């Protein structure tokens with residue numbers, strides 16, 4: 620399951636797309652930073668900011684789901700395949716205050732053809748802090764064509780002419 624050329628445990632994974640809400644450099648984004656873990660697993664952190672609120676002083680549930688989704692999506696780097704979220708089931712266990720550093724971890728639990736089953740947990744303040752959120756997810760393997768055929772032309776054209784982006788696509792898929 621872990622690709623032989625996968626990043627070594629502890630290695631930062633970087634952004635799969637500079638404009639990504641989760642891992643890219645969007646002003647209102649999560650700014651989530653992920654690292655490779657053992658086997659097919661990743662760890663990640665993000666800090667809940669005031670722009671992430673739902674209720675006063677508390678993170679919006681959709682933002683927390685996005686953090687789980689992004690962490691799970693980072694498993695692509697370890698498998699060297701491109702997968703997208705088909706299903707994401709989320710448990711919100713504890714409210715998460717603004718200012719919290721959320722520590723996430725995710726792992727692949729099973730692969731069946733194009734279907735990748737995975738799970739993730741987010742903890743408050745430390746890797747062994749109290750569990751705030753959990754997710755079970757199904758990701759589906761796609762080809763680069765999935766983005767080229769469905770994405771807005773403006774961004775797709777820019778991505779295809781950006782050597783760094785093409786390099787990232789190649790890290791996931793041998794023939795993008």
Ligand SMILES: CCCCCCCCCCCCCCCC(=O)SCCNC(=O)CCNC(=O)[C@H](O)C(C)(C)COP(=O)(O)OP(=O)(O)OC[C@H]1O[C@@H](n2cnc3c(N)ncnc32)[C@H](O)[C@@H]1OP(=O)(O)O
Nearest residue numbers: 635688689692701703704705706734759761766778779788
């Ligand atoms: C030029 C640019 C380069 C860029 C290079 C880098 C890009 C790197 C991007 C990484 C990004 C990560 C970012 C974070 C993760 C996101 O947030 S991804 C964004 C959110 N997700 C989406 O937008 C996906 C939208 N959905 C779809 O496009 C389609 O439904 C899918 C998921 C591709 C599946 O469609 P499909 O390929 O036609 O597959 P389909 O035959 O329907 O299903 C395949 C199997 O999965 C099962 N399945 C499908 N959906 C479900 C479901 N919801 N529940 C249960 N089972 C399901 C089917 O039953 C089937 O099972 P089997 O029959 O094989 O047993």
